[in-house]
Structure formats: structure tokens, C-alpha cells
């Protein structure tokens with residue numbers, strides 16, 4: 001078992017680390033306070049090849065794969081968690097169209113997405129269909145040469161600012177799971193509009209909106225994969241997405257711990273630095289160990305996916321652990337700073353607000369447990385094959 005990164009992975013990780021330090025970290029607080037989405041930052045990530053990570057060069061990407069992508073997302077999240085998150089969603093959408101689309105669709109959508117010229121968004125959730133995604137009702141009725149979409153989608157990351165939307169719609173009322181299809185809707189299509197940017201607890205530099213479809217016609221060429229396969233496509237994409245969110249959460253946790261540790265080394269109380277108190281030493285020792293455990297789990301899930309091995313359970317485990325760890329680490333970081341931690345003049349309260357969403361989206365952590373339990377249940381007598 002070789003845990004060393006390749007020279008190429010180290011170089012790419014350094015590029016992401018430098019970018020986060022120079023472009024994200026100095027701006028994150030202002031972007032959050034003013035709910036500013038920076039398109040320029042997205043374009044710069046395109047120039048650095050962070051926008052087509054799973055797509056081969058032939059279609060505008062780099063195809064570096066999941067493990068290298070996880071390293072990038074981890075670094076970006078240290079600078080700005082919200083930016084890292086929307087780039088993971090963008091890569092997920094780019095890959096979804098690449099994986100299930102035909103060459104014409106790849107040329108039309110994947111290439112500009114992978115080059116960072118267009119931004120992608122993913123839309124599955126509805127008011128009555130979050131965890132129960134198969135309950136979605138936004139309809140796509142077949143008509144001459146295409147579909148007419150009606151309905152409202154909820155909580156779309158990069159809503160309004162994105163150009164290309166992978167949307168899950170109902171093409172068949174008579175079936176639940178198999179009545180769902182994946183389609184692409186481009187911004188500017190008549191009948192397609194956006195709700196206002198939702199005011200949120202955090203993640204404000206990444207807009208979240210509703211999508212409104214009002215007799216919105218799309219041509220048949222916008223169907224991705226076969227009709228009825230949409231839920232399967234959507235959930236397969238989310239499996240990879242969970243690894244990416246776990247990587248973002250790991251970066252956030254590392255950043256919060258580094259900050260709190262640096263603070264504890266400087267803060268003098270009772271005549272000495274507070275890090276000399278064993279109560280705090282044991283706390284940071286536990287936090288660092290928990291980050292290491294979840295980080296390894298994310299890297300392994302990413303590696304399995306790169307090998308083409310099954311990793312549904314590993315991705316769910318990694319997402320669950322890494323995001324719960326980020327929540328704990330960021331909460332404890334606030335505690336380590338004491339009253340200062342609660343103030344906006346220090347970053348840790350923002351980290352804590354960032355961490356909360358990671359336990360909720362791309363499948364809540366309860367749903368990750370449902371997935372893990374379902375996977376475990378596949379093995380009779382409780383005997384799970386040893387995958388190491």
C-alpha cells in the first residue's frame with residue numbers, strides 16, 4: 001500500500017493551494033458578507049484546469065481523476081468553502097453530460113464546461129422531493145421534436161449564475177423511479193427563469209435559487225441518456241459528488257484546526273500559552289486524529305472510483321464522517337478561541353456556518369447512513385467481503 005502522492009499530484013495540489021491563498025482567502029469574508037459570486041474567480045479556475053477534472057483532454061478537460069480532484073477541492077475549501085463546493089458541482093455536471101451524453105452533446109456542452117467558459121448546475125431537489133428524490137413532479141411532456149417542462153426545482157447551487165443546468169424531470173407519471181429523465185436546459189431558454197437568491201446561514205458567495213419552468217420547450221437533443229434513466233444518472237453522479245463534498249469538508253476542518261492551533265499557541269492566559277493546558281492539547285489531538293481518519297477515507301473512496309471499483313458505501317461513509325468531523329472541528333475551533341471565536345472579526349464562526357451545510361446537501365448524513373446500511377444489508381449473514 002503506497003500512500004505517497006505522485007509528483008504530478010503534488011504539483012497540482014500546490015497550484016490549488018497557491019490559488020486558494022492568493023485568490024480565495026483574502027476575499028472569502030467580503031464575498032460572504034456581500035453575497036458576491038465571483039465569475040472572474042471561476043474563469044481563473046478554468047485557466048488552472050480545475051473545471052474539467054474527470055473529462056479527457058479530447059473534450060476540453062484534464063481527466064486527472066477523483067483522487068487528484070479531492071486534493072484540489074481540499075485546498076480550495078481552505079480558502080473559500082463556498083467556491084470549492086460550486087466547483088465540485090460544476091465538475092459533477094460536466095462529468096454527468098460527458099458520461100451519459102453522446103458526442104454531439106459532449107461537443108456542445110462538455111467542452112465549454114470543461115474549459116471553464118460555461119458554468120454548470122445540477123437540479124434534482126424539489127419542495128416535496130429532497131431525500132425522497134424519486135417523488136419529484138416537475139414534468140417534461142413529450143411534444144413534437146422535444147419536451148415541454150413545467151414545475152419548480154428547489155435549492156439549486158449556482159442557480160441563475162450558471163449557464164447549463166442538468167435537470168431531473170418526470171417523463172412518465174405511471175412509474176416512480178423509472179419515470180424520471182435527465183435533461184439539459186440552457187439559461188435563456190424561453191419559459192425558464194429563476195427565483196431570488198435564497199438568504200442563507202452561510203455559503204452566501206454561492207447563490208442558491210429555485211428554477212421555474214413555465215411551458216419551457218427543449219428539443220429532444222437535450223435528453224441525456226435514455227428516457228427513464230434520470231434517477232440512476234442523478235444518483236450515480238451524487239456518489240462521486242459525495243467524495244468531493246467530503247474533500248471540501250476535510251479542507252475546511254484542516255483550515256479551522258490550523259487557525260485554532262495557531263491561536264492557542266499565541267494566546268497567553270495564567271502566564272502561559274493556552275495550548276500548554278492539557279485539556280486543549282487532548283482536544284486538538286482528537287480533532288487532528290479525526291480529520292486524518294476522514295481524510296484517508298475520502299482518499300480511498302476517490303481511489304476506488306478511479307480504479308472503476310464499486311464505492312457507493314465508501315463514498316457515503318467518507319461523506320458522513322468527513323462532514324460530521326468538519327462540524328465538530330469548526331465548532332471546537334470557535335470554543336478554542338473563546339469569545340473571540342464568536343466574533344466576525346475572526347474566521348472560525350464562518351467556518352462553523354460553512355460546515356453545517358455539508359451535513360445536509362448531496363444527501364443528508366441520515367441518508368448516507370441509509371445508503372451504508374443498505375449496502376451492508378446486501379451481504380448475507382453480515383459477512384462483507386474485505387475490500388482491502
Ligand SMILES: Cc1cc2nc3c(=O)[nH]c(=O)nc-3n(C[C@H](O)[C@H](O)[C@H](O)COP(=O)(O)OP(=O)(O)OC[C@H]3O[C@@H](n4cnc5c(N)ncnc54)[C@H](O)[C@@H]3O)c2cc1C
Nearest residue numbers: 122123124125130131155156157208360361362363364366
Ligand atoms: C445550500 C444548499 C444547496 C443545495 N444545492 C443543491 C443543488 O445544487 N441541487 C439539488 O438538487 N439540491 C440541492 N440542495 C438540496 C439538498 O440536497 C437537500 O436539501 C437535501 O437533500 C435534503 O432534502 P430536504 O431539504 O428536502 O430535507 P428532507 O428530505 O425533508 O429531510 C428532512 C429531515 O429528514 C431526514 N430524513 C429524511 N429521510 C430520512 C430517512 N429515510 N431516515 C432518516 N432520516 C431521514 C433528513 O436527514 C433531514 O434531517 C441544496 C440545499 C442547500 C441547503
